[in-house]
Amino acid sequence: QKEVEQNSGPLSVPEGAIASLNCTYSDRGSQSFFWYRQYSGKSPELIMFIYSNGDKEDGRFTAQLNKASQYVSLLIRDSQPSDSATYLCAVIPYNQGGKLIFGQGTELSVKP
Amino acid sequence: DTEVTQTPKHLVMGMTNKKSLKCEQHMGHRAMYWYKQKAKKPPELMFVYSYEKLSINESVPSRFSPECPNSSLLNLHLHALQPEDSALYLCASSQDKTSGRASSYEQYFGPGTRLTVT
Numbered sequence: 684q685k686e687v688e689q690n691s692g693p694l695s696v697p698e699g700a701i702a703s704l705n706c707t708y709s710d711r712g713s714q715s716f717f718w719y720r721q722y723s724g725k726s727p728e729l730i731m732f733i734y735s736n737g738d739k740e741d742g743r744f745t746a747q748l749n750k751a752s753q754y755v756s757l758l759i760r761d762s763q764p765s766d767s768a769t770y771l772c773a774v775i776p777y778n779q780g781g782k783l784i785f786g787q788g789t790e791l792s793v794k795p
Numbered sequence: 796d797t798e799v800t801q802t803p804k805h806l807v808m809g810m811t812n813k814k815s816l817k818c819e820q821h822m823g824h825r826a827m828y829w830y831k832q833k834a835k836k837p838p839e840l841m842f843v844y845s846y847e848k849l850s851i852n853e854s855v856p857s858r859f860s861p862e863c864p865n866s867s868l869l870n871l872h873l874h875a876l877q878p879e880d881s882a883l884y885l886c887a888s889s890q891d892k893t894s895g896r897a898s899s900y901e902q903y904f905g906p907g908t909r910l911t912v913t
Contacts, residue, residue, distance in 0.1 A: 691857060715900050726885055726904045727838065772836055781853065781900045782891060785837035 687774050689786035697794050702759040704770050704789050706761065709753070712777025716748055716755045719771040721788070727771055731757060762793045798822075799905035801886050807911045810876060816908045818869040818886030827869040828902065829861060830885040838885055838904075844869060845891070876912045883907045 687708050696702045704718075715734055719727035732748040733739045733755065745758040755774075759766055772786040799820045808814050818827065826845045830838035843851035844863040858880075860872040869886055885907045891899040 700885060717901070721905075726883070726907045729901060732901055775900050780843075780845075780850070781891075781902075782840060782843070783838075783900075783902060788837055 685786075686776065686784045687772055687786040689770075689772050689789045691787055692790040693792050694789055695792045695794060696762050698762060699795075700762050702762045702766065702791055702793070704757040704759075704772075704791065706755045706757075706772030706774075706786055707753055707781040708755070708774045708776075708784075710774070711750075711753060713750075713753075714777065717773040717783070718744075718746060718757045719773060720766075721769045721771060723768075725787045749768060753785070761792075762791075763795050764793050766791035767791055767793050798889055799886055799903055801884075801905035801908050803871050804906065805909045805910060805911075807913060808873065808876065809913055810878070812876075813872070813874045815873065816871040816886075816910075818883055818905055819867055820873075820888040820903075820905075821867055822888065822903070823866075823890075824888035824903075825866060825891050826889045826899075827863065828887040828889075829869065830887065832883045832885055832907075842871075871906075873910075876910075878912050881910055881912045883909055 689706050718731040720730045721727045731746040733748045739746045743760045747756045769788040771788045773783045796840040827840045829841040832838045842861040847863045858875050858900045862870040886905040891903045
């Protein structure tokens with residue numbers, strides 16, 4: 684079982700819709716969870732982080748964490764073509780001293 | 796300010812060359828990282844420096860040699876690379892990796908160096 688799993692996509696949504704990106708992780712003791720956005724040919728950009736169960740909102744982005752289900756998600760409201768990118772879920776497992784474990788990434792395409 | 800800078804942006808080198816990649820951050824971060832990323836794959840951790848000391852080496856071949864001259868700078872020295880080492884090399888930094896505070900672990904990436912080995 685992979686430590687962090689994401690659907691590879693591509694996920695295609697129409698402009699203005701809500702895009703929902705999902706991620707599961709295997710280490711139950713994980714404490715820190717991150718979402719990175721990566722445009723083709725560019726480096727990953729940290730867009731959300733969440734440490735406690737529940738929702739965290741920042742503009743059009745909402746991160747949701749459910750530690751009991753070992754599940755973290757990212758919702759993008761009012762999706763724009765500029766949101767088209769690969770979204771990487773990353774987790775720091777327990778006692779790994781800050782070592783990020785990445786999922787394979789989900790490719791999102793927002794169609795005008 | 797969450798800026799990490801990397802030079803050069805692009806590098807083409809032969810298998811017998813020696814070159815270096817440079818990374819700099821001025822956020823006061825005390826942990827710095829080198830990652831390698833191949834196309835359509837997530838970043839793979841290579842090395843971690845914490846308080847200027849090498850703390851993690853993910854079994855990287857010795858043709859890659861990291862160096863941390865001070866808390867703001869990180870270098871990656873390259874020698875006798877193979878064509879399969881061609882990739883995007885990413886530097887990242889975070890406040891800390893030892894404090895135990897979750898907020899210390901947010902890693903910010905530089906723009907990367909696109910390396911081609913011929």
